[in-house]
Amino acid sequence: MGAVKTKRMPRAVREQQMLDAAVRTFGQRGYMAASMDEIAELAGVSKPLVYLYLNSKEDLFTACIRREAAALTAAVRAGVRRELPADRQLWEGLGAFFAHTSLNPDGWSVLHLQARTHGEPFASEAAAMRAEIVAFVTQLILAAAREAHRDPDFPESDVVGLAEALVGAAEALADWANATPGVTARQAAATLMNFAWSGLGNLMDGQPWTPPDAAHEASG
Amino acid sequence: MGAVKTKRMPRAVREQQMLDAAVRTFGQRGYMAASMDEIAELAGVSKPLVYLYLNSKEDLFTACIRREAAALTAAVRAGVRRELPADRQLWEGLGAFFAHTSLNPDGWSVLHLQARTHGEPFASEAAAMRAEIVAFVTQLILAAAREAHRDPDFPESDVVGLAEALVGAAEALADWANATPGVTARQAAATLMNFAWSGLGNLMDGQPWTPPDAAHEASG
Amino acid sequence: MGAVKTKRMPRAVREQQMLDAAVRTFGQRGYMAASMDEIAELAGVSKPLVYLYLNSKEDLFTACIRREAAALTAAVRAGVRRELPADRQLWEGLGAFFAHTSLNPDGWSVLHLQARTHGEPFASEAAAMRAEIVAFVTQLILAAAREAHRDPDFPESDVVGLAEALVGAAEALADWANATPGVTARQAAATLMNFAWSGLGNLMDGQPWTPPDAAHEASG
Amino acid sequence: MGAVKTKRMPRAVREQQMLDAAVRTFGQRGYMAASMDEIAELAGVSKPLVYLYLNSKEDLFTACIRREAAALTAAVRAGVRRELPADRQLWEGLGAFFAHTSLNPDGWSVLHLQARTHGEPFASEAAAMRAEIVAFVTQLILAAAREAHRDPDFPESDVVGLAEALVGAAEALADWANATPGVTARQAAATLMNFAWSGLGNLMDGQPWTPPDAAHEASG
DNA sequence: TATGAATGAGAGTTCATTCAT
DNA sequence: AATGAATGAACTCTCATTCAT
Numbered sequence: 001m002g003a004v005k006t007k008r009m010p011r012a013v014r015e016q017q018m019l020d021a022a023v024r025t026f027g028q029r030g031y032m033a034a035s036m037d038e039i040a041e042l043a044g045v046s047k048p049l050v051y052l053y054l055n056s057k058e059d060l061f062t063a064c065i066r067r068e069a070a071a072l073t074a075a076v077r078a079g080v081r082r083e084l085p086a087d088r089q090l091w092e093g094l095g096a097f098f099a100h101t102s103l104n105p106d107g108w109s110v111l112h113l114q115a116r117t118h119g120e121p122f123a124s125e126a127a128a129m130r131a132e133i134v135a136f137v138t139q140l141i142l143a144a145a146r147e148a149h150r151d152p153d154f155p156e157s158d159v160v161g162l163a164e165a166l167v168g169a170a171e172a173l174a175d176w177a178n179a180t181p182g183v184t185a186r187q188a189a190a191t192l193m194n195f196a197w198s199g200l201g202n203l204m205d206g207q208p209w210t211p212p213d214a215a216h217e218a219s220g
Numbered sequence: 221m222g223a224v225k226t227k228r229m230p231r232a233v234r235e236q237q238m239l240d241a242a243v244r245t246f247g248q249r250g251y252m253a254a255s256m257d258e259i260a261e262l263a264g265v266s267k268p269l270v271y272l273y274l275n276s277k278e279d280l281f282t283a284c285i286r287r288e289a290a291a292l293t294a295a296v297r298a299g300v301r302r303e304l305p306a307d308r309q310l311w312e313g314l315g316a317f318f319a320h321t322s323l324n325p326d327g328w329s330v331l332h333l334q335a336r337t338h339g340e341p342f343a344s345e346a347a348a349m350r351a352e353i354v355a356f357v358t359q360l361i362l363a364a365a366r367e368a369h370r371d372p373d374f375p376e377s378d379v380v381g382l383a384e385a386l387v388g389a390a391e392a393l394a395d396w397a398n399a400t401p402g403v404t405a406r407q408a409a410a411t412l413m414n415f416a417w418s419g420l421g422n423l424m425d426g427q428p429w430t431p432p433d434a435a436h437e438a439s440g
Numbered sequence: 441m442g443a444v445k446t447k448r449m450p451r452a453v454r455e456q457q458m459l460d461a462a463v464r465t466f467g468q469r470g471y472m473a474a475s476m477d478e479i480a481e482l483a484g485v486s487k488p489l490v491y492l493y494l495n496s497k498e499d500l501f502t503a504c505i506r507r508e509a510a511a512l513t514a515a516v517r518a519g520v521r522r523e524l525p526a527d528r529q530l531w532e533g534l535g536a537f538f539a540h541t542s543l544n545p546d547g548w549s550v551l552h553l554q555a556r557t558h559g560e561p562f563a564s565e566a567a568a569m570r571a572e573i574v575a576f577v578t579q580l581i582l583a584a585a586r587e588a589h590r591d592p593d594f595p596e597s598d599v600v601g602l603a604e605a606l607v608g609a610a611e612a613l614a615d616w617a618n619a620t621p622g623v624t625a626r627q628a629a630a631t632l633m634n635f636a637w638s639g640l641g642n643l644m645d646g647q648p649w650t651p652p653d654a655a656h657e658a659s660g
Numbered sequence: 661m662g663a664v665k666t667k668r669m670p671r672a673v674r675e676q677q678m679l680d681a682a683v684r685t686f687g688q689r690g691y692m693a694a695s696m697d698e699i700a701e702l703a704g705v706s707k708p709l710v711y712l713y714l715n716s717k718e719d720l721f722t723a724c725i726r727r728e729a730a731a732l733t734a735a736v737r738a739g740v741r742r743e744l745p746a747d748r749q750l751w752e753g754l755g756a757f758f759a760h761t762s763l764n765p766d767g768w769s770v771l772h773l774q775a776r777t778h779g780e781p782f783a784s785e786a787a788a789m790r791a792e793i794v795a796f797v798t799q800l801i802l803a804a805a806r807e808a809h810r811d812p813d814f815p816e817s818d819v820v821g822l823a824e825a826l827v828g829a830a831e832a833l834a835d836w837a838n839a840t841p842g843v844t845a846r847q848a849a850a851t852l853m854n855f856a857w858s859g860l861g862n863l864m865d866g867q868p869w870t871p872p873d874a875a876h877e878a879s880g
Numbered sequence: 881t882a883t884g885a886a887t888g889a890g891a892g893t894t895c896a897t898t899c900a901t
Numbered sequence: 902a903a904t905g906a907a908t909g910a911a912c913t914c915t916c917a918t919t920c921a922t
Contacts, residue, residue: 008885008921030338032252036913046887051914117337118250161403161411164396165389172388173381183381191381195416228902256896266904268898277896448900448906470778472692476892486908491893557777558690601843601851604836605829612828613821623821631821636855668881696917706883708919717917883922891915899907 015053018043022054023064027106031061031118058121065115065122068107069129075100076133086144087197093136094170094192098185101174108178112171130167137163166196235273238263242274243284247326251281251334251342282345285335288327289349295320296353306364307417313356314390314412318405321394328398332391350387357383386416455493458483462494463504467546471501471558502565505555508547509569515540516573526584531633533576534610538625541614548618552611570607577603606636675713678703682714683724687766691721691774691782722785725775728767729789735760736793746804751853753796754830758845761834768838772831790827797823826856 009017021043025034036057040047054060079096080089101108115126141159169192177188229237241263245254256277260267274280299316300309321328335346361379389412397408449457461483465474476497480487494500519536520529541548555566581599609632617628669677681703685694696717700707714720739756740749761768775786801819829852837848 011885014885030252032250033338035911037911047913048888048915049886052886057913113337117333118253158411161393161396161408162415164392165412165415168392168396169385169389171392172384175388176381176384188381191378192385195382195385198418231902234902255894267896268905269903271897272903451906454906470692472690473778475890477890487892488894488909489907492907497892553777557773558693598851601833601836601848602855604832605852605855608832608835609825609829612824612831616821616824616828628821631818632825635822635825671881674881695915707917708884709882711918712882884920885922886920887916887918889916892913894912895908895910897908899905901904901906 011053014043014045014049018045018050018054018060019064019067022060023068023110024106026061026064026114027109031114031122036060061114061118061122062125064110065125068104068111069125071104071107072097072100072111073129073132076136086140086147087193089143090137090140090197091189091193093140094189095185097170098174098177098188102178102185105178108174112175134160134163134167137166166192169195231273234263234265234269238265238270238274238280239284239287242280243288243330244326246281246284246334247329251338256280278341281334281338281342284330285342285345288324288331289345291324291327292317292320292331293349293352296356306360306367307413309363310357310360310417311409311413313360314409315405317390318394318397318408322398322405325398328394332395354380354383354387357386386412389415451493454483454485454489458485458490458494458500459504459507462500463508463550464546466501466504466554467549471554471562476500498561501554501558501562504550505562505565508544508551509565511544511547512537512540512551513569513572516576525587526580527633527637529583530577530580530637531629533580534629534632535625537610538614538617538628542618542625545618548614552615574600574603574607577606606632609635671713674703674705674709678705678710678714678720679724679727682720683728683770684766686721686724686774687769691778696720718781721774721778721782724770725782725785725789728764728771729786731764731767732757732760732771733789733792736796746800746807747853747857749803750797750800750857751849753800754849754852755845757830758834758837758848762838762845765838768834772835794820794823794827797826826852829855 018039022034022039025039025042029038036047036050039060040050043050050060054063076093076096079099080092082089084092111126111129115122138156138159141162142156173188173192177183177185238259242254242259245259245262249258256267256270259280260270263270270280274283296313296316299319300312302309304312331346331349335342358376358379361382362376393408393412397403397405458479462474462479465479465482469478476487476490479500480490483490490500494503516533516536519539520533522529524532551566551569555562578596578599581602582596613628613632617623617625678699682694682699685699685702689698696707696710699720700710703710710720714723736753736756739759740752742749744752771786771789775782798816798819801822802816833848833852837843837845
């Protein structure tokens, strides 16, 4: 079951093996249901060695979150060419995002499900990474407005709401693509671009969807 | 701390007290970290009574999920007038959704976080409710197409992707609204309508955002 | 080995059984070497019940210290008639002390050895009891001075030193009597009265302090 | 924190460094709470080297006890001039004893607390040293009797009891002096001489044993 | 002479669950 | 309808100790 027992590895290598095993176990079993015993066995080492190197279950989980968060943001960053127009940047970023989450489902589960579900200090770690992405998307939206020669008349706090919505949609589609056979990363990205850009495009043109006002609603 | 100890209640009432306590505890502590001891104390009864009525921790959690799922879908359904046009239905549904999640944060946490995080059989329970909502949204999108006298030329599976994205965006905005003071349910709904409908509106008009083809991309 | 398994005892009774087992185990094995498993088995219950009632190893040990300290000081107090002259009070107190320590060697080990050896919060608990005894002895010495119509010309802090010495001598003789077959509590008390009251200098002059014989005591 | 890492020391030197670290750690943490890790780090060497030289935790602790016992008895012996009368020998011995224990609190804790608390084979090691001191005191008492031209009419076993009491008093005063700021070794010795030699009875009559003043002592 | 890498064994603690009334 | 008494099983974490170099 576990990894082949290769003896006497240098510490740095062993640590990565342990993190690999931990991400897999946390991602599949969940943080609380994962036992240090199982992680150690999957890593091919004894439990005390895990504690010697990673200190505690909390620290181990935190290390997993950080590693996976760094890997995800790095993948997105590496996939985006900043010299392109905003919509092209978003397209590339989404493609990189869906590609990464589909290749690293356990890491994605750690970041998106486990870290957010089990309170502090984990939630904050995951929230930090998410905030980074939301900020990036926010900048893209503002850039798109500039490119369309529009000084957006809505306040930046509204833009954050839009970015939150877009990121949330991406997260949901990542789960959906992972769970639905036959949906590729590219298709997920295309669906989300259709949904988000055609919508945002209209917004940029100053034609938001208008809510019915309350008075009208009451009489309607 | 816990409920006042009132003795000899009829079973149905006691069960609701227990479910109240359980939803609160599961929502705040998480499924695994919540202890039957704490739930029983918060419900104001002894532990054996919880087992007598709800059978096991799994069954108790499942009962929570079902109750909260039913409550959420009922709230949304009750908030929507089916005779209205699709966009107005969506607006009303989102308003009801955000109102409910902001008034029931523990129930929302149970459904959106806890149930999805702790494997079977809970994930399926939550997925069933979510599928219902996604189906409703899918129907709304198709209805909107018909209202615009468009026979959508994209397959229904694509529509499901759009619905998934919309629902994901709604979930994220619910979390965001709950976590951000000063964001009301109505504002969240307006933000999402802007994002989703202006976008979907464009789609309905046959003007999707077009991905650059790969050959072109390599040369660009 | 362990106590007979008597089932379904009221909590108060079980707690005493647990404390009995704990004092015995801590006294013989030492605080750290004693395992909760062993204590539970000796008490005839399962480990979780020990934790349910006594909370933790620390709390259990603290409870032992308190119980044994209370028992020891109560025994000494009960053995002393306050209306007697100081030397007679000391004689009675020492008799009661040595009798108690010889009948409760495990409790004495807990108080004198284990509690002092394993840091806070245990040391303070034991020190509190010891301070009480030192204070009692200090009062006896001052009373003796008054009885001899002497206003002692040395400061009270010096008296505390003398009391410390006397208590230390008593502690050592308790260990010695417990370890040396054939040395009774009464003999230990007589030795210490000789040492402490008459003083070695007087002993050399052939004037030992004379214990009142038992017959006389009964009538007095 | 730990010792400076100087490499390639001769074995004898390294062993002393280890024993220094071990005495300090055992004295402060206690035998069981002290970890070989901490001792090795404090000694500035790796754990396997400690095992290579000292063999096991038990052997290491035994070596500590022996070294500290030898140091204490040597200090007392070196402080006593055998040609003096018995009371002066006692005075000098106590002075040396209190001086040593106050300068070596960790060693004293190892001998007086730790070694006695953790069973065999440690208790026996400490008991051997203590027996030596008790024997020395016993001889002093008998010598005092001879000097007073008294053939003590009580059996030698009684004398042993007196010696035990005196040693116990000294031990307690050593702890007391270490724990009470402002009490010097000389004061502790004076208090004990008063207590032990003149006797409380004599003290009441205003005839304390008088320590020879320092000037006289230097010339004598 | 000296150490980085590694572990078997066991500790304290917690929890879902049941029995007897 | 309701509970005080009780536990099997599992968990995180630590430590003395050894191997291979």
